[in-house]
Amino acid sequence: MNDHFKDRVVIVTGAGTGIGAASAVRFAEVGAHVLAVGRRVGPLRETADRHPRIEVFVADVCAEGAPQAIVGKALDQWGRVDVLVNNAGVFAGMDLEQATSEGIDRIWATNVTAPSLLSAAALPHLREQRGAIINLSSTFGHRPLAHASHYAASKAAIEHLTRSWALELAPDGVRVNAIAPGPTESEALASGGLTPEQVAEIKAAEAARIPLGRRGEPEELAEWITRMADPRSAWMTGQVLTVDGGLELT
Incomplete structure:
Protein backbone atom coordinates (compact mmCIF):
# COMPACT_ATOMS: atom_id res chain seq x y z
CA MET A 1 0.00 0.00 0.00
CA ASN A 2 3.03 2.26 0.26
CA ASP A 3 2.65 4.02 -3.09
CA HIS A 4 -1.10 3.80 -3.70
CA PHE A 5 -1.66 7.13 -1.93
CA LYS A 6 1.32 8.95 -3.43
CA ASP A 7 0.41 12.59 -4.16
CA ARG A 8 -3.19 12.04 -3.01
CA VAL A 9 -4.73 14.50 -0.57
CA VAL A 10 -6.66 13.38 2.49
CA ILE A 11 -8.67 15.52 4.92
CA VAL A 12 -9.10 14.04 8.40
CA THR A 13 -11.32 15.80 10.94
CA GLY A 14 -10.94 15.33 14.66
CA ALA A 15 -7.27 14.66 13.99
CA GLY A 16 -5.82 15.90 17.24
CA THR A 17 -6.26 12.69 19.19
CA GLY A 18 -7.45 9.09 19.04
CA ILE A 19 -8.62 7.53 15.79
CA GLY A 20 -8.29 10.82 13.89
CA ALA A 21 -4.66 11.33 14.84
CA ALA A 22 -3.78 7.71 14.11
CA SER A 23 -5.51 7.92 10.74
CA ALA A 24 -3.70 11.10 9.75
CA VAL A 25 -0.37 9.47 10.55
CA ARG A 26 -1.24 6.26 8.73
CA PHE A 27 -2.31 8.08 5.56
CA ALA A 28 0.94 10.07 5.63
CA GLU A 29 2.94 6.88 6.11
CA VAL A 30 1.46 5.41 2.93
CA GLY A 31 2.28 8.47 0.85
CA ALA A 32 -0.64 10.90 1.16
CA HIS A 33 -0.59 14.58 1.95
CA VAL A 34 -2.84 15.02 4.98
CA LEU A 35 -4.78 18.00 6.27
CA ALA A 36 -5.36 17.35 9.96
CA VAL A 37 -8.37 19.34 11.18
CA GLY A 38 -9.41 19.99 14.77
CA ARG A 39 -10.41 22.63 17.31
CA ARG A 40 -7.20 22.64 19.39
CA VAL A 41 -3.88 23.64 17.91
CA GLY A 42 -1.74 21.85 20.53
CA PRO A 43 -2.97 18.30 19.85
CA LEU A 44 -2.96 18.97 16.09
CA ARG A 45 0.69 19.99 16.22
CA GLU A 46 1.48 16.82 18.14
CA THR A 47 -0.14 14.86 15.32
CA ALA A 48 1.77 16.80 12.68
CA ASP A 49 5.05 16.24 14.51
CA ARG A 50 4.60 12.52 13.88
CA HIS A 51 5.00 12.88 10.10
CA PRO A 52 6.22 15.65 7.74
CA ARG A 53 3.39 15.14 5.24
CA ILE A 54 0.78 16.30 7.76
CA GLU A 55 -0.40 19.93 7.76
CA VAL A 56 -2.76 21.30 10.41
CA PHE A 57 -5.85 23.46 10.15
CA VAL A 58 -7.60 24.72 13.26
CA ALA A 59 -11.36 24.78 12.81
CA ASP A 60 -14.57 23.85 14.56
CA VAL A 61 -16.37 21.69 12.01
CA CYS A 62 -19.70 23.06 13.29
CA ALA A 63 -18.78 26.71 12.71
CA GLU A 64 -20.37 28.76 9.96
CA GLY A 65 -18.19 28.60 6.84
CA ALA A 66 -15.94 25.86 8.25
CA PRO A 67 -16.61 23.31 5.48
CA GLN A 68 -15.59 25.75 2.75
CA ALA A 69 -12.56 26.92 4.74
CA ILE A 70 -11.34 23.36 5.33
CA VAL A 71 -11.68 22.33 1.71
CA GLY A 72 -10.18 25.64 0.59
CA LYS A 73 -7.10 25.06 2.73
CA ALA A 74 -6.50 21.64 1.14
CA LEU A 75 -6.93 23.11 -2.33
CA ASP A 76 -4.60 26.03 -1.60
CA GLN A 77 -1.97 23.65 -0.22
CA TRP A 78 -2.13 20.83 -2.78
CA GLY A 79 -4.75 21.64 -5.43
CA ARG A 80 -6.95 18.59 -4.97
CA VAL A 81 -8.96 16.47 -2.52
CA ASP A 82 -9.03 12.68 -2.88
CA VAL A 83 -10.32 11.41 0.46
CA LEU A 84 -12.44 12.88 3.24
CA VAL A 85 -12.49 11.16 6.64
CA ASN A 86 -15.39 12.44 8.74
CA ASN A 87 -14.01 11.48 12.12
CA ALA A 88 -14.88 14.49 14.31
CA GLY A 89 -17.67 13.61 16.69
CA VAL A 90 -18.98 14.03 20.19
CA PHE A 91 -20.17 11.49 22.74
CA ALA A 92 -22.76 12.59 25.27
CA GLY A 93 -24.54 10.45 27.80
CA MET A 94 -28.10 11.67 28.24
CA ASP A 95 -31.04 9.85 29.79
CA LEU A 96 -34.36 10.47 28.10
CA GLU A 97 -35.79 12.25 31.14
CA GLN A 98 -32.77 14.58 31.08
CA ALA A 99 -32.94 15.34 27.35
CA THR A 100 -32.75 18.99 26.36
CA SER A 101 -33.01 20.73 23.04
CA GLU A 102 -29.52 22.12 23.52
CA GLY A 103 -28.05 18.70 24.28
CA ILE A 104 -29.71 17.03 21.31
CA ASP A 105 -28.73 19.88 18.97
CA ARG A 106 -25.07 19.64 20.06
CA ILE A 107 -24.91 15.92 19.29
CA TRP A 108 -26.68 16.29 15.97
CA ALA A 109 -24.69 19.33 14.85
CA THR A 110 -21.34 17.61 15.36
CA ASN A 111 -22.17 14.02 14.43
CA VAL A 112 -24.58 14.52 11.52
CA THR A 113 -24.83 18.09 10.22
CA ALA A 114 -21.10 18.88 10.18
CA PRO A 115 -20.00 15.79 8.21
CA SER A 116 -22.88 16.32 5.81
CA LEU A 117 -21.89 19.90 5.03
CA LEU A 118 -18.18 19.09 4.81
CA SER A 119 -18.90 16.22 2.42
CA ALA A 120 -21.01 18.55 0.30
CA ALA A 121 -18.21 21.14 0.20
CA ALA A 122 -15.64 18.52 -0.80
CA LEU A 123 -17.86 16.76 -3.32
CA PRO A 124 -16.94 18.68 -6.52
CA HIS A 125 -13.28 17.89 -5.91
CA LEU A 126 -13.93 14.28 -4.91
CA ARG A 127 -15.83 13.89 -8.18
CA GLU A 128 -12.81 15.16 -10.11
CA GLN A 129 -10.56 12.53 -8.51
CA ARG A 130 -13.19 9.76 -8.23
CA GLY A 131 -12.37 9.85 -4.56
CA ALA A 132 -13.79 8.48 -1.34
CA ILE A 133 -15.63 9.51 1.82
CA ILE A 134 -15.08 7.53 5.00
CA ASN A 135 -17.55 8.20 7.80
CA LEU A 136 -17.08 7.20 11.43
CA SER A 137 -20.01 5.45 13.03
CA SER A 138 -20.00 3.23 16.12
CA THR A 139 -21.09 -0.24 17.19
CA PHE A 140 -23.98 1.68 18.73
CA GLY A 141 -25.03 3.00 15.34
CA HIS A 142 -26.75 -0.36 14.88
CA ARG A 143 -27.08 -1.54 18.48
CA PRO A 144 -29.16 0.14 21.21
CA LEU A 145 -27.41 2.13 23.92
CA ALA A 146 -29.28 2.99 27.09
CA HIS A 147 -28.49 6.37 28.68
CA ALA A 148 -26.96 7.70 25.45
CA SER A 149 -29.75 7.10 22.95
CA HIS A 150 -29.33 10.36 21.07
CA TYR A 151 -25.64 9.65 20.50
CA ALA A 152 -26.55 6.18 19.18
CA ALA A 153 -29.25 7.69 16.97
CA SER A 154 -26.75 10.14 15.49
CA LYS A 155 -24.49 7.24 14.53
CA ALA A 156 -27.44 5.32 13.07
CA ALA A 157 -28.07 8.40 10.95
CA ILE A 158 -24.46 8.40 9.74
CA GLU A 159 -24.78 4.76 8.70
CA HIS A 160 -27.91 5.47 6.69
CA LEU A 161 -26.34 8.56 5.15
CA THR A 162 -23.35 6.43 4.17
CA ARG A 163 -25.54 3.98 2.27
CA SER A 164 -27.67 6.71 0.70
CA TRP A 165 -24.68 8.81 -0.39
CA ALA A 166 -23.01 5.71 -1.81
CA LEU A 167 -26.01 5.11 -4.04
CA GLU A 168 -26.31 8.77 -4.96
CA LEU A 169 -22.64 9.27 -5.82
CA ALA A 170 -21.86 5.92 -7.46
CA PRO A 171 -22.49 7.31 -10.97
CA ASP A 172 -19.73 9.86 -10.28
CA GLY A 173 -17.28 7.20 -9.13
CA VAL A 174 -17.21 8.57 -5.56
CA ARG A 175 -17.23 5.77 -2.98
CA VAL A 176 -18.75 6.21 0.47
CA ASN A 177 -18.13 3.75 3.30
CA ALA A 178 -18.08 3.81 7.08
CA ILE A 179 -16.15 2.27 9.94
CA ALA A 180 -18.07 1.44 13.12
CA PRO A 181 -15.55 1.22 15.96
CA GLY A 182 -16.25 -0.35 19.28
CA PRO A 183 -14.88 1.23 22.46
CA THR A 184 -11.47 2.60 21.50
CA GLU A 185 -8.83 4.44 23.52
CA SER A 186 -9.44 8.17 23.00
CA GLU A 187 -10.56 11.31 24.79
CA ALA A 188 -14.20 10.85 23.75
CA LEU A 189 -15.49 9.82 27.16
CA ALA A 190 -13.68 12.59 28.99
CA SER A 191 -14.83 15.19 26.46
CA GLY A 192 -18.41 14.04 27.08
CA GLY A 193 -18.29 15.62 30.53
CA LEU A 194 -17.62 12.49 32.58
CA THR A 195 -15.35 12.51 35.63
CA PRO A 196 -12.08 10.50 35.59
CA GLU A 197 -13.69 7.99 37.95
CA GLN A 198 -16.69 7.58 35.65
CA VAL A 199 -14.40 7.17 32.63
CA ALA A 200 -12.35 4.46 34.38
CA GLU A 201 -15.51 2.63 35.42
CA ILE A 202 -16.94 2.71 31.91
CA LYS A 203 -13.68 1.55 30.34
CA ALA A 204 -13.45 -1.44 32.70
CA ALA A 205 -17.08 -2.37 32.08
CA GLU A 206 -16.63 -2.11 28.30
CA ALA A 207 -13.52 -4.29 28.28
CA ALA A 208 -15.37 -6.91 30.30
CA ARG A 209 -18.20 -7.03 27.73
CA ILE A 210 -15.98 -7.27 24.63
CA PRO A 211 -15.43 -10.91 23.56
CA LEU A 212 -11.77 -10.26 22.72
CA GLY A 213 -11.33 -8.86 26.22
CA ARG A 214 -10.04 -5.34 25.60
CA ARG A 215 -10.77 -1.93 24.14
CA GLY A 216 -9.42 -1.10 20.71
CA GLU A 217 -6.34 0.93 19.84
CA PRO A 218 -6.62 3.91 17.47
CA GLU A 219 -4.00 2.44 15.13
CA GLU A 220 -6.17 -0.64 14.59
CA LEU A 221 -9.02 1.52 13.32
CA ALA A 222 -6.68 3.69 11.25
CA GLU A 223 -5.52 0.61 9.35
CA SER A 233 -10.90 -1.04 -2.81
CA ALA A 234 -12.54 0.54 -5.86
CA TRP A 235 -15.48 -1.89 -5.95
CA MET A 236 -16.47 -1.33 -2.32
CA THR A 237 -19.12 1.26 -1.51
CA GLY A 238 -22.07 1.70 0.81
CA GLN A 239 -20.60 -0.58 3.47
CA VAL A 240 -20.38 -0.20 7.24
CA LEU A 241 -17.52 -2.25 8.66
CA THR A 242 -17.73 -2.93 12.39
CA VAL A 243 -14.37 -3.23 14.14
CA ASP A 244 -15.18 -3.77 17.80
CA GLY A 245 -13.58 -6.94 19.16
CA GLY A 246 -16.88 -8.77 18.74
CA LEU A 247 -18.98 -6.45 20.90
CA GLU A 248 -21.89 -6.31 18.45
CA LEU A 249 -22.23 -10.10 18.77
CA THR A 250 -23.16 -9.89 22.42
Missing part, protein backbone atom coordinates in the same frame (compact mmCIF):
# COMPACT_ATOMS: atom_id res chain seq x y z
CA TRP A 224 -9.09 -0.20 8.26
CA ILE A 225 -9.85 3.41 7.39
CA THR A 226 -6.88 3.58 5.01
CA ARG A 227 -7.85 0.23 3.50
CA MET A 228 -11.37 1.47 2.79
CA ALA A 229 -9.98 4.62 1.15
CA ASP A 230 -7.36 2.72 -0.86
CA PRO A 231 -7.93 2.87 -4.64
CA ARG A 232 -7.55 -0.90 -4.63
Whole structure:
Protein backbone atom coordinates (compact mmCIF):
# COMPACT_ATOMS: atom_id res chain seq x y z
CA MET A 1 0.00 0.00 0.00
CA ASN A 2 3.03 2.26 0.26
CA ASP A 3 2.65 4.02 -3.09
CA HIS A 4 -1.10 3.80 -3.70
CA PHE A 5 -1.66 7.13 -1.93
CA LYS A 6 1.32 8.95 -3.43
CA ASP A 7 0.41 12.59 -4.16
CA ARG A 8 -3.19 12.04 -3.01
CA VAL A 9 -4.73 14.50 -0.57
CA VAL A 10 -6.66 13.38 2.49
CA ILE A 11 -8.67 15.52 4.92
CA VAL A 12 -9.10 14.04 8.40
CA THR A 13 -11.32 15.80 10.94
CA GLY A 14 -10.94 15.33 14.66
CA ALA A 15 -7.27 14.66 13.99
CA GLY A 16 -5.82 15.90 17.24
CA THR A 17 -6.26 12.69 19.19
CA GLY A 18 -7.45 9.09 19.04
CA ILE A 19 -8.62 7.53 15.79
CA GLY A 20 -8.29 10.82 13.89
CA ALA A 21 -4.66 11.33 14.84
CA ALA A 22 -3.78 7.71 14.11
CA SER A 23 -5.51 7.92 10.74
CA ALA A 24 -3.70 11.10 9.75
CA VAL A 25 -0.37 9.47 10.55
CA ARG A 26 -1.24 6.26 8.73
CA PHE A 27 -2.31 8.08 5.56
CA ALA A 28 0.94 10.07 5.63
CA GLU A 29 2.94 6.88 6.11
CA VAL A 30 1.46 5.41 2.93
CA GLY A 31 2.28 8.47 0.85
CA ALA A 32 -0.64 10.90 1.16
CA HIS A 33 -0.59 14.58 1.95
CA VAL A 34 -2.84 15.02 4.98
CA LEU A 35 -4.78 18.00 6.27
CA ALA A 36 -5.36 17.35 9.96
CA VAL A 37 -8.37 19.34 11.18
CA GLY A 38 -9.41 19.99 14.77
CA ARG A 39 -10.41 22.63 17.31
CA ARG A 40 -7.20 22.64 19.39
CA VAL A 41 -3.88 23.64 17.91
CA GLY A 42 -1.74 21.85 20.53
CA PRO A 43 -2.97 18.30 19.85
CA LEU A 44 -2.96 18.97 16.09
CA ARG A 45 0.69 19.99 16.22
CA GLU A 46 1.48 16.82 18.14
CA THR A 47 -0.14 14.86 15.32
CA ALA A 48 1.77 16.80 12.68
CA ASP A 49 5.05 16.24 14.51
CA ARG A 50 4.60 12.52 13.88
CA HIS A 51 5.00 12.88 10.10
CA PRO A 52 6.22 15.65 7.74
CA ARG A 53 3.39 15.14 5.24
CA ILE A 54 0.78 16.30 7.76
CA GLU A 55 -0.40 19.93 7.76
CA VAL A 56 -2.76 21.30 10.41
CA PHE A 57 -5.85 23.46 10.15
CA VAL A 58 -7.60 24.72 13.26
CA ALA A 59 -11.36 24.78 12.81
CA ASP A 60 -14.57 23.85 14.56
CA VAL A 61 -16.37 21.69 12.01
CA CYS A 62 -19.70 23.06 13.29
CA ALA A 63 -18.78 26.71 12.71
CA GLU A 64 -20.37 28.76 9.96
CA GLY A 65 -18.19 28.60 6.84
CA ALA A 66 -15.94 25.86 8.25
CA PRO A 67 -16.61 23.31 5.48
CA GLN A 68 -15.59 25.75 2.75
CA ALA A 69 -12.56 26.92 4.74
CA ILE A 70 -11.34 23.36 5.33
CA VAL A 71 -11.68 22.33 1.71
CA GLY A 72 -10.18 25.64 0.59
CA LYS A 73 -7.10 25.06 2.73
CA ALA A 74 -6.50 21.64 1.14
CA LEU A 75 -6.93 23.11 -2.33
CA ASP A 76 -4.60 26.03 -1.60
CA GLN A 77 -1.97 23.65 -0.22
CA TRP A 78 -2.13 20.83 -2.78
CA GLY A 79 -4.75 21.64 -5.43
CA ARG A 80 -6.95 18.59 -4.97
CA VAL A 81 -8.96 16.47 -2.52
CA ASP A 82 -9.03 12.68 -2.88
CA VAL A 83 -10.32 11.41 0.46
CA LEU A 84 -12.44 12.88 3.24
CA VAL A 85 -12.49 11.16 6.64
CA ASN A 86 -15.39 12.44 8.74
CA ASN A 87 -14.01 11.48 12.12
CA ALA A 88 -14.88 14.49 14.31
CA GLY A 89 -17.67 13.61 16.69
CA VAL A 90 -18.98 14.03 20.19
CA PHE A 91 -20.17 11.49 22.74
CA ALA A 92 -22.76 12.59 25.27
CA GLY A 93 -24.54 10.45 27.80
CA MET A 94 -28.10 11.67 28.24
CA ASP A 95 -31.04 9.85 29.79
CA LEU A 96 -34.36 10.47 28.10
CA GLU A 97 -35.79 12.25 31.14
CA GLN A 98 -32.77 14.58 31.08
CA ALA A 99 -32.94 15.34 27.35
CA THR A 100 -32.75 18.99 26.36
CA SER A 101 -33.01 20.73 23.04
CA GLU A 102 -29.52 22.12 23.52
CA GLY A 103 -28.05 18.70 24.28
CA ILE A 104 -29.71 17.03 21.31
CA ASP A 105 -28.73 19.88 18.97
CA ARG A 106 -25.07 19.64 20.06
CA ILE A 107 -24.91 15.92 19.29
CA TRP A 108 -26.68 16.29 15.97
CA ALA A 109 -24.69 19.33 14.85
CA THR A 110 -21.34 17.61 15.36
CA ASN A 111 -22.17 14.02 14.43
CA VAL A 112 -24.58 14.52 11.52
CA THR A 113 -24.83 18.09 10.22
CA ALA A 114 -21.10 18.88 10.18
CA PRO A 115 -20.00 15.79 8.21
CA SER A 116 -22.88 16.32 5.81
CA LEU A 117 -21.89 19.90 5.03
CA LEU A 118 -18.18 19.09 4.81
CA SER A 119 -18.90 16.22 2.42
CA ALA A 120 -21.01 18.55 0.30
CA ALA A 121 -18.21 21.14 0.20
CA ALA A 122 -15.64 18.52 -0.80
CA LEU A 123 -17.86 16.76 -3.32
CA PRO A 124 -16.94 18.68 -6.52
CA HIS A 125 -13.28 17.89 -5.91
CA LEU A 126 -13.93 14.28 -4.91
CA ARG A 127 -15.83 13.89 -8.18
CA GLU A 128 -12.81 15.16 -10.11
CA GLN A 129 -10.56 12.53 -8.51
CA ARG A 130 -13.19 9.76 -8.23
CA GLY A 131 -12.37 9.85 -4.56
CA ALA A 132 -13.79 8.48 -1.34
CA ILE A 133 -15.63 9.51 1.82
CA ILE A 134 -15.08 7.53 5.00
CA ASN A 135 -17.55 8.20 7.80
CA LEU A 136 -17.08 7.20 11.43
CA SER A 137 -20.01 5.45 13.03
CA SER A 138 -20.00 3.23 16.12
CA THR A 139 -21.09 -0.24 17.19
CA PHE A 140 -23.98 1.68 18.73
CA GLY A 141 -25.03 3.00 15.34
CA HIS A 142 -26.75 -0.36 14.88
CA ARG A 143 -27.08 -1.54 18.48
CA PRO A 144 -29.16 0.14 21.21
CA LEU A 145 -27.41 2.13 23.92
CA ALA A 146 -29.28 2.99 27.09
CA HIS A 147 -28.49 6.37 28.68
CA ALA A 148 -26.96 7.70 25.45
CA SER A 149 -29.75 7.10 22.95
CA HIS A 150 -29.33 10.36 21.07
CA TYR A 151 -25.64 9.65 20.50
CA ALA A 152 -26.55 6.18 19.18
CA ALA A 153 -29.25 7.69 16.97
CA SER A 154 -26.75 10.14 15.49
CA LYS A 155 -24.49 7.24 14.53
CA ALA A 156 -27.44 5.32 13.07
CA ALA A 157 -28.07 8.40 10.95
CA ILE A 158 -24.46 8.40 9.74
CA GLU A 159 -24.78 4.76 8.70
CA HIS A 160 -27.91 5.47 6.69
CA LEU A 161 -26.34 8.56 5.15
CA THR A 162 -23.35 6.43 4.17
CA ARG A 163 -25.54 3.98 2.27
CA SER A 164 -27.67 6.71 0.70
CA TRP A 165 -24.68 8.81 -0.39
CA ALA A 166 -23.01 5.71 -1.81
CA LEU A 167 -26.01 5.11 -4.04
CA GLU A 168 -26.31 8.77 -4.96
CA LEU A 169 -22.64 9.27 -5.82
CA ALA A 170 -21.86 5.92 -7.46
CA PRO A 171 -22.49 7.31 -10.97
CA ASP A 172 -19.73 9.86 -10.28
CA GLY A 173 -17.28 7.20 -9.13
CA VAL A 174 -17.21 8.57 -5.56
CA ARG A 175 -17.23 5.77 -2.98
CA VAL A 176 -18.75 6.21 0.47
CA ASN A 177 -18.13 3.75 3.30
CA ALA A 178 -18.08 3.81 7.08
CA ILE A 179 -16.15 2.27 9.94
CA ALA A 180 -18.07 1.44 13.12
CA PRO A 181 -15.55 1.22 15.96
CA GLY A 182 -16.25 -0.35 19.28
CA PRO A 183 -14.88 1.23 22.46
CA THR A 184 -11.47 2.60 21.50
CA GLU A 185 -8.83 4.44 23.52
CA SER A 186 -9.44 8.17 23.00
CA GLU A 187 -10.56 11.31 24.79
CA ALA A 188 -14.20 10.85 23.75
CA LEU A 189 -15.49 9.82 27.16
CA ALA A 190 -13.68 12.59 28.99
CA SER A 191 -14.83 15.19 26.46
CA GLY A 192 -18.41 14.04 27.08
CA GLY A 193 -18.29 15.62 30.53
CA LEU A 194 -17.62 12.49 32.58
CA THR A 195 -15.35 12.51 35.63
CA PRO A 196 -12.08 10.50 35.59
CA GLU A 197 -13.69 7.99 37.95
CA GLN A 198 -16.69 7.58 35.65
CA VAL A 199 -14.40 7.17 32.63
CA ALA A 200 -12.35 4.46 34.38
CA GLU A 201 -15.51 2.63 35.42
CA ILE A 202 -16.94 2.71 31.91
CA LYS A 203 -13.68 1.55 30.34
CA ALA A 204 -13.45 -1.44 32.70
CA ALA A 205 -17.08 -2.37 32.08
CA GLU A 206 -16.63 -2.11 28.30
CA ALA A 207 -13.52 -4.29 28.28
CA ALA A 208 -15.37 -6.91 30.30
CA ARG A 209 -18.20 -7.03 27.73
CA ILE A 210 -15.98 -7.27 24.63
CA PRO A 211 -15.43 -10.91 23.56
CA LEU A 212 -11.77 -10.26 22.72
CA GLY A 213 -11.33 -8.86 26.22
CA ARG A 214 -10.04 -5.34 25.60
CA ARG A 215 -10.77 -1.93 24.14
CA GLY A 216 -9.42 -1.10 20.71
CA GLU A 217 -6.34 0.93 19.84
CA PRO A 218 -6.62 3.91 17.47
CA GLU A 219 -4.00 2.44 15.13
CA GLU A 220 -6.17 -0.64 14.59
CA LEU A 221 -9.02 1.52 13.32
CA ALA A 222 -6.68 3.69 11.25
CA GLU A 223 -5.52 0.61 9.35
CA TRP A 224 -9.09 -0.20 8.26
CA ILE A 225 -9.85 3.41 7.39
CA THR A 226 -6.88 3.58 5.01
CA ARG A 227 -7.85 0.23 3.50
CA MET A 228 -11.37 1.47 2.79
CA ALA A 229 -9.98 4.62 1.15
CA ASP A 230 -7.36 2.72 -0.86
CA PRO A 231 -7.93 2.87 -4.64
CA ARG A 232 -7.55 -0.90 -4.63
CA SER A 233 -10.90 -1.04 -2.81
CA ALA A 234 -12.54 0.54 -5.86
CA TRP A 235 -15.48 -1.89 -5.95
CA MET A 236 -16.47 -1.33 -2.32
CA THR A 237 -19.12 1.26 -1.51
CA GLY A 238 -22.07 1.70 0.81
CA GLN A 239 -20.60 -0.58 3.47
CA VAL A 240 -20.38 -0.20 7.24
CA LEU A 241 -17.52 -2.25 8.66
CA THR A 242 -17.73 -2.93 12.39
CA VAL A 243 -14.37 -3.23 14.14
CA ASP A 244 -15.18 -3.77 17.80
CA GLY A 245 -13.58 -6.94 19.16
CA GLY A 246 -16.88 -8.77 18.74
CA LEU A 247 -18.98 -6.45 20.90
CA GLU A 248 -21.89 -6.31 18.45
CA LEU A 249 -22.23 -10.10 18.77
CA THR A 250 -23.16 -9.89 22.42
